[in-house]
Amino acid sequence: MLETRITRLLGIKYPIIQGGMAWVSTAELAAAVSNAGGLGIIGAGHMPTLNLREQIRKAKKLTDKPFGVNLMLLTPHIDELIEVTLEEGVPVITTGAGNPGVFIGRFKEIGTKVIPVVPSVALAQRMQKVGADAVICEGTEAGGHIGELTTMVLVPQVVDAVSIPVIAAGGIADGRGLTAAIALGADGVQIGTRFICATECTAHINFKNKVVAAKDRETTVSGRSTGHPVRVIKNKLTREFERMEKEGATSEELDQFGVGKLPLAARDGDIENGSVMAGQSAGLVKSIMPAADIIQEILADFYEAANLLSSYASLGGDCVE
Ligand code: TUI
Numbered sequence: 001m002l003e004t005r006i007t008r009l010l011g012i013k014y015p016i017i018q019g020g021m022a023w024v025s026t027a028e029l030a031a032a033v034s035n036a037g038g039l040g041i042i043g044a045g046h047m048p049t050l051n052l053r054e055q056i057r058k059a060k061k062l063t064d065k066p067f068g069v070n071l072m073l074l075t076p077h078i079d080e081l082i083e084v085t086l087e088e089g090v091p092v093i094t095t096g097a098g099n100p101g102v103f104i105g106r107f108k109e110i111g112t113k114v115i116p117v118v119p120s121v122a123l124a125q126r127m128q129k130v131g132a133d134a135v136i137c138e139g140t141e142a143g144g145h146i147g148e149l150t151t152m153v154l155v156p157q158v159v160d161a162v163s164i165p166v167i168a169a170g171g172i173a174d175g176r177g178l179t180a181a182i183a184l185g186a187d188g189v190q191i192g193t194r195f196i197c198a199t200e201c202t203a204h205i206n207f208k209n210k211v212v213a214a215k216d217r218e219t220t221v222s223g224r225s226t227g228h229p230v231r232v233i234k235n236k237l238t239r240e241f242e243r244m245e246k247e248g249a250t251s252e253e254l255d256q257f258g259v260g261k262l263p264l265a266a267r268d269g270d271i272e273n274g275s276v277m278a279g280q281s282a283g284l285v286k287s288i289m290p291a292a293d294i295i296q297e298i299l300a301d302f303y304e305a306a307n308l309l310s311s312y313a314s315l316g317g318d319c320v321e
Contacts, residue, residue: 020070119147
């Protein structure tokens, strides 16, 4: 057990939430993380409505622990995905890429906890006002669709501005990151990139190997000019995207060029022409291992780092005048 406001809110053992990743975090990964004491999340992304229902039912079969669904609000059929999620009744939803304000109440009515991803203090405050149970503060280090601020500056500012629990995300892959997040005032962490490389993750092996092989400077942000910035690992696709941006392609042309590129990488394994969405923490991911082992390693490293902090604190306490 590592008890915080988040473990109590969600009824989980450890304050570790697996990021909901479209085409990457399916029921298998979500259930494995939940069975290991964290909170697993199915990434709905652009998933057809029927598939989401199947995924939720599969997760219910694979785990008796709480799990969640991430709703990506830019998806054109988001209203249908919301209805299915309401009908199936899941313990938790997280939301990304937009403001879930208008439908928070309907989820709360059926007892689903609602945790929006927020890239700013203002949105965190608005979410608290409309009834969010907690917020995920995701820094620009994260993979996929991102905001502007780093985790290091966003988390403490949101912690100061709201009273609901805060989950730190973006750039966190190990126990040192968890310790740092707790030091910044967070009640838990959301980890995406590291869980791509869980054995139970159904993403293509080429995608996982690309994350394991990535070094510190190997991600880039595509699509700033279109207003939909996305962090991905550099490859032929990102070079082509950059060339099109330089040559003055329109937002529509660039958006069109991006269509279907995530499944091309994550499902089909084409990691040169597909979109390998991953965060800067890819440089910290060294191997593919079971989700339960990832969580246990994070905890062991958390206690080591936390003990170090505590030894500094006891020394400092003696010399403070
Ligand atoms: O949503 C994510 N990450 C994602 S979604 C995704 S799928 C995708 N595919 C193609 C193009 C774009 C996306 C891949 N990765 N993370 C959560 C997140 N949410 N990061 C930033 C935000 C965010 C941004 C603006 C949340 C709210 C927001 O609000 C704007 C407003 O309406 O106030």
